[in-house]
Amino acid sequence: MKTTKLMERIKSKIKNLSSKYMLLPFLFLTTPLAAQTESSTGISQTTAFYVVIGLLIIVSLLVILLAFNIVSLLKAVVQKEMSPEKKASMEKEPSWFAKTWAKWNDLKPLEEEQDIMLDHDYDGIKELDNHLPPWWKALFYLSIVYAVIYLMVFHVFKSAPLQEEEYEIEMALAQAAKSNMEQTIVVDFDESNVPFNDDAEALADGKKFFEAQCGMCHKADGGGLAGPNLTDDYWKHGGSMTDIYNVIKNGVPNTAMISWESKLNPIRLQNVASYVKSLRGTNPPGALPPDGELYVEESN
Numbered sequence: 001m002k003t004t005k006l007m008e009r010i011k012s013k014i015k016n017l018s019s020k021y022m023l024l025p026f027l028f029l030t031t032p033l034a035a036q037t038e039s040s041t042g043i044s045q046t047t048a049f050y051v052v053i054g055l056l057i058i059v060s061l062l063v064i065l066l067a068f069n070i071v072s073l074l075k076a077v078v079q080k081e082m083s084p085e086k087k088a089s090m091e092k093e094p095s096w097f098a099k100t101w102a103k104w105n106d107l108k109p110l111e112e113e114q115d116i117m118l119d120h121d122y123d124g125i126k127e128l129d130n131h132l133p134p135w136w137k138a139l140f141y142l143s144i145v146y147a148v149i150y151l152m153v154f155h156v157f158k159s160a161p162l163q164e165e166e167y168e169i170e171m172a173l174a175q176a177a178k179s180n181m182e183q184t185i186v187v188d189f190d191e192s193n194v195p196f197n198d199d200a201e202a203l204a205d206g207k208k209f210f211e212a213q214c215g216m217c218h219k220a221d222g223g224g225l226a227g228p229n230l231t232d233d234y235w236k237h238g239g240s241m242t243d244i245y246n247v248i249k250n251g252v253p254n255t256a257m258i259s260w261e262s263k264l265n266p267i268r269l270q271n272v273a274s275y276v277k278s279l280r281g282t283n284p285p286g287a288l289p290p291d292g293e294l295y296v297e298e299s300n
Contacts, residue, residue: 046166104135187266191246197274206275209268217256222279223287226256231282232290239280239295245273 094102108116108130116129127250153160161169189195197203209221217227235245250270251259260269 105133133156185265194242194245194270196241196277197270202271203275206271209272210275221284223284228291230276231279231286234290234292235295236292241277246278248273
């Protein structure tokens with residue numbers, strides 16, 4: 001009677017666990033489809049791949065947990081039918097975990113070390129012939145298998161992009177997204193009426209670009225090097241906001257000053273021109289002497 005009740009408990013327990021855990025494989029199987037539908041919204045295939053692998057690991061762990069539950073219940077049933085003497089003898093034996101731990105580490109007890117003692121003796125220091133633990137060898141073999149799969153996927157069949165190719169793809173996508181965004185920018189100015197932007201964030205953006213791209217010719221402080229000094233009142237092509245914007249946008253023929261129209265959107269062009277305009281009167285040390293015509297700011 002007791003055995004029958006225990007078996008019924010085991011069946012009900014397995015049924016409850018199965019109802020909870022067996023739904024996860026279906027989630028795992030439907031994840032690639034979900035990833036494909038979401039890829040158009042910004043989730044890359046690499047991210048979807050790692051999500052699927054993560055779900056696979058979770059499902060595997062839950063299946064192992066289910067197996068442990070079933071084994072513990074079966075063990076309880078078996079122990080119910082055992083005699084007290086048999087139970088006492090089983091309790092003296094090492095647990096399954098202890099046996100598995102010893103097996104995977106290939107540990108030798110101290111009393112058996114003389115069996116693996118080598119003849120080497122260095123000033124009284126002796127050496128044991130210990131083998132690598134099985135878990136270490138298993139990881140090593142697994143790394144070999146992974147290396148073969150990696151080689152076949154990335155270098156033989158080329159079914160997935162390498163890191164450099166992934167970078168180029170991401171950069172191309174980012175450039176395309178940037179181009180699409182810049183095409184939607186609407187401004188109410190051009191080189192004939194561009195206003196000075198004194199916003200701190202705009203000037204900081206212009207300064208960052210100027211120091212990175214223009215500093216090699218004009219110095220980072222605008223004092224001039226191969227290019228003219230941009231901090232005084234003398235200008236070759238005019239010192240107004242519209243003149244500076246026009247030079248940056250269209251460049252100067254037959255000089256090192258290239259056109260930035262194809263590389264910067266109108267807002268960035270305005271930010272850079274505003275920053276150059278803000279350099280007037282800063283008079284950095286070591287600046288080049290005046291070059292060009294005197295420009296006098298017109299008062300409104």
